[in-house]
Amino acid sequence: MSSFITRRVAQQALGRRSIHASVPRMSGGHGEVAPGWHIPFNTPVFNKVPKVTFGVKLAAFMIGGFALPFAATAYQLAKK
Secondary structure (H helix, E strand, O other), rough: OHHHHHHHHHHHHHHHHOOOOOOOOOOOOOOOOOOOOOOOOOOHHOOOHHHHHHHHHHHHHHHHHHHHHHHHHHHHHHHH
8 A cells, every 4th residue: 555655656746847848839930831942943742843844853953963063174174
């Protein structure tokens, strides 16, 4: 009987010390943001853009970014 009371008192003490409130959401007062807002182009998932158009734009973006250092190097070497 005394172990039951001791356990009950311990559980109540722990229950009072724990935090039961959820952390408030920090939105900064800007409201809700749309999914995909952080990328510089529209995606077919969020904005109903055709997948072919998205694929062409993404390929041009990736190929252009990869080819730029090689084109700059070729230009500098040809300048001599």
